[in-house]
Amino acid sequence: ERDKDNFQPHIAEALKPYKLESVDALEAALSDERSSLLASLAANIHGKTEGLDPETLESQLQKEKRDLEDSFKNSERKVQSLQTSLATQITRKELLEEQIVVVKEELALTETSLQKALLNAEFMSLELAKAALLTSMQIKELETEISGFLSQKEGYERREVELQAKLAGRSLDLNEYETLKQEEKDLKGQLSEAQTRLGRLEAELSALEKQLERAKSLEKDRAAFQKTQDTYRALSQDLQGNRFQEFLLSQVQARLAIRASHILREVTDGRYDLRLIDGDYQVRDAWTVGETRSAKTLSGGETFIASLALALALSDTIAGSHALGALFLDEGFGTLDAITLDSVAAVLENLTKEGRMVGIITHVSALTERLPARLTVTKDKDGSSISWDLA
Numbered sequence: 001e002r003d004k005d006n007f008q009p010h011i012a013e014a015l016k017p018y019k020l021e022s023v024d025a026l027e028a029a030l031s032d033e034r035s036s037l038l039a040s041l042a043a044n045i046h047g048k049t050e051g052l053d054p055e056t057l058e059s060q061l062q063k064e065k066r067d068l069e070d071s072f073k074n075s076e077r078k079v080q081s082l083q084t085s086l087a088t089q090i091t092r093k094e095l096l097e098e099q100i101v102v103v104k105e106e107l108a109l110t111e112t113s114l115q116k117a118l119l120n121a122e123f124m125s126l127e128l129a130k131a132a133l134l135t136s137m138q139i140k141e142l143e144t145e146i147s148g149f150l151s152q153k154e155g156y157e158r159r160e161v162e163l164q165a166k167l168a169g170r171s172l173d174l175n176e177y178e179t180l181k182q183e184e185k186d187l188k189g190q191l192s193e194a195q196t197r198l199g200r201l202e203a204e205l206s207a208l209e210k211q212l213e214r215a216k217s218l219e220k221d222r223a224a225f226q227k228t229q230d231t232y233r234a235l236s237q238d239l240q241g242n243r244f245q246e247f248l249l250s251q252v253q254a255r256l257a258i259r260a261s262h263i264l265r266e267v268t269d270g271r272y273d274l275r276l277i278d279g280d281y282q283v284r285d286a287w288t289v290g291e292t293r294s295a296k297t298l299s300g301g302e303t304f305i306a307s308l309a310l311a312l313a314l315s316d317t318i319a320g321s322h323a324l325g326a327l328f329l330d331e332g333f334g335t336l337d338a339i340t341l342d343s344v345a346a347v348l349e350n351l352t353k354e355g356r357m358v359g360i361i362t363h364v365s366a367l368t369e370r371l372p373a374r375l376t377v378t379k380d381k382d383g384s385s386i387s388w389d390l391a
Contacts, residue, residue, distance in 0.1 A: 103232045110225050117221050121214040139212065146205060149198045156191045160184070250279065252317065257281065259313035260306070267305050267343040274306060281306075301335040305344065312347075328359040333367050345370050 163180060254276050261274040264283075273284040274295070281295040283306070295306055308329070315327060329348075333341060345367060348358050360371065368374055374389040 099236060103236060106228065106232060110228060114221065114225060117218060121218060139208070142201075142205060142208065146198075146201050149194060149201060153191070153194055153198060156187060156194065160187065160191075250276075253279075256310060256313045256317060259316060260309035263309040263312055263347060264306060267309070267340065267347055268302075269343065272302070272306075274309065299335075301337065301340060304333075304335055305340065308344065326357045326359065328361070330361045333360075333362050333364045338366065341367060 163184065257274050257276040264272050264274050271286050273286075275282045275284060275292065277292070282292050283295050283298065284290055284292045295303070298306060311329075312327075333344070336344060341364070348360070349370075352358055360367065362368060372390070376387050376389055378385050378387070
């Protein structure tokens with residue numbers, strides 16, 4: 001109480017700027033100010049939350065945030081997928097553009113060779129060369145006409161000889177001589193005309209033969225150019241994305257069939273061979289004189305063996321130049337007979353000798369007994385337990 005009296009002057013002095021007479025008045029003023037601020041804060045929160053409870057609004061906003069983050073991640077994945085696809089398409093486009101450039105260069109060389117061949121044959125264009133070609137029927141008609149003229153010429157020559165022989169063995173008769181002389185003159189005129197016509201026909205025949213040779217040469221060049229063009233067209237089609245991928249896939253499948261066939265023959269004691277024919281897996285059965293049939297006709301155990309052989313071949317292909325360290329097989333062994341099961345186990349044991357770890361999930365006790373290490377799962381009413389069993 002004494003301290004209060006001592007501090008009273010100091011308190012009164014401190015309250016003067018606020019125009020307050022006592023501490024109680026200050027507390028009342030502060031309480032009013034606090035209530036006013038709380039009311040203003042509540043009104044501000046109410047305006048920003050649109051009348052909703054702040055906790056409810058925060059929960060909604062957190063959910064919207066999570067949804068937006070998930071949407072953003074999905075968009076990022078889509079963008080990455082599109083970028084990968086775009087890169088693939090760009091690579092394919094560049095490859096096709098390179099092929100197009102090569103084809104255009106070959107086509108330009110072909111057109112240049114064709115123009116040189118046309119100029120050597122004295123043709124201004126390919127259309128004129130085609131127009132100069134004669135049909136086989138026209139050639140045969142000309143040959144027949146020439147043959148007729150040659151026969152007629154031989155007849156005239158024989159008749160001339162006969163007439164000269166007659167003149168040599170007879171007495172001169174002026175009237176007959178004049179007649180024969182006129183006849184000889186007429187015959188010589190006819191012979192001259194025939195020879196002239198024959199010469200013209202021979203010249204035409206020679207020209208036609210030259211044209212025919214040129215046409216044959218052009219046709220040969222055209223066939224060669226057409227063959228080259230067909231080759232480039234087929235190459236352009238084969239290098240399209242889908243067909244090129246199908247070709248590569250068929251090559252990989254063929255190699256898989258060859259590798260799997262070695263394993264299949266080993267397991268089946270040389271009975272089955274695996275083949276890839278027209279995109280379908282076929283098996284050749286040595287027990288039926290090498291008959292080839294669809295792999296779909298195999299029994300359950302045989303199908304498992306074929307699938308195992310393909311899986312092993314595929315693992316080698318995927319590994320490439322690297323060693324595939326581990327391989328796990330899940331069931332399927334229960335469909336095998338004792339002899340086949342023994343062959344399969346021998347193949348798997350050979351894989352471990354190559355440095356691989358082979359894990360087998362099975363209920364077949366005859367197979368588990370051959371395994372060097374076993375992780376056994378035991379079930380009872382309290383649940384399941386595991387234990388190691390090392391041979």
